[in-house]
Amino acid sequence: MANASGVEVGKLKDAPMRRWLRGGVTRDYRDPEYPQLRLRATADRKKASLFLVVNEGGKTVWQKQGVWPSICIKTFLEQLPVVMAKRSAGAEVLRGEFVTVVDLLKWFLGHIEGNRSFSHSWRANCKSVVSKHLLGMFAYLPLAELSFVAVDTRLVKPMLAEGYSTNYIKSAVKIFKRAISAAADLRLVESNALAGYRVEMSLKMAPTVGTQLMESDLGPLFTALRDAIWPVAMLFMLMLMFGTRINETRLARWEHFAGDWWIIPAANAKNRQEHRLPLTPTVKALLTHYLQWQVKHVGKRAFLFPGDEGAISIRTAQYWSEQIRFKSFTSHALRKLCRTIIADMGVDTMVGERLLNHALPVLLRTYVHSTLDKGMLSALDAYHAHLILCGFNEVAPEIIPRSSVKSQNTQTQMASGWL
Missing domain, CATH: 1.10.150.130 (Tyrosine recombinase, N-terminal domain)
Structure with a gap:
């Protein structure tokens, strides 16, 4: 009900306040039971500012207390006596959008x-x-x-x-x-x-024990991957071979593997920057075999790891990770292991950082773009050969033959170029 001054009069409850906003007639709203409070509708009449109207120094002062319906009016009214008591004692009233947590x-x-x-x-x-x-x-x-x-x-x-x-x-x-x-x-x-x-x-955090992977864990890891079903094995093989994150990997689509590159779209990357990874012959063989397996057993799909709607969920991917655990470690440990091995192999730090899509200064990234691409391919070739020497071919022996790369040749590769 609107009075002569053009102010809607009603109860400070959600239902009548919504009716007032929808009515679109009056700008202000008040409840006679709370004369010190006033609501003022916004221009679009979708919400209203709540004011405490008080007298200070002989002048009427409007102090904004919040915005309804973001603020819970019932809770605010329960706290109003406390607020007014603090004012009487000379304390400053909290001003902002919220009254409660x-x-x-x-x-x-x-x-x-x-x-x-x-x-x-x-x-x-x-x-x-x-x-x-x-x-x-x-x-x-x-x-x-x-x-x-x-x-x-x-x-x-x-x-x-x-x-x-x-x-x-x-x-x-x-x-x-x-x-x-x-x-x-x-x-x-x-x-x-x-x-x-x-x-x-408030909380004593337990020390992190056994959550890391070391190169000596590659044997048991390859055994676990060999015994896993193909989608599970493929997800974690890609993570190990490229040091990619679990989200970047589970969201991979076949169209992202174009020619000699795996393109991770900016929307899938943690740093929201497109990431390009060169494909080695080993990876290409794995992808070809996996595509054939998927078409035969699952059907043609847009995603490498399809779920009910789009790609598998992050929870499903984390559940898969539990199936390959022979010790307590997270999927992120695969990324760390990749970075550790390529560093121990002597890969240039800048190449290693670029492989893992860590941020580089813009000018530097632009200046050395082509050189970095060559360095990344060379590094991944040597790294994948090293994984095969460590038994990676046991995961998919029909695809990855035992490497003919000898330790001496690997050392020679690492001593040249970016390695």
């Missing part, structure tokens, strides 16, 4: 939704952690009361009691800190209440 977390989910500068898997993980844990654990906690102790008592200790691993808890804390930091960076909160907080303050 939950308000901020809901904003964060909207902030990253559809933002393709973040990977889909990272956004999905954030949404899962926030929805499953953070919203419930920080329910009704005013943002002004967020502290290191609150993280310890509301998040870390309850998750420990529920049996979650320390690494998972660390991940949840990291996402929570990212949400607070993002709001602070955009000046939606006055300060970052968790600046300087480290999960080690």
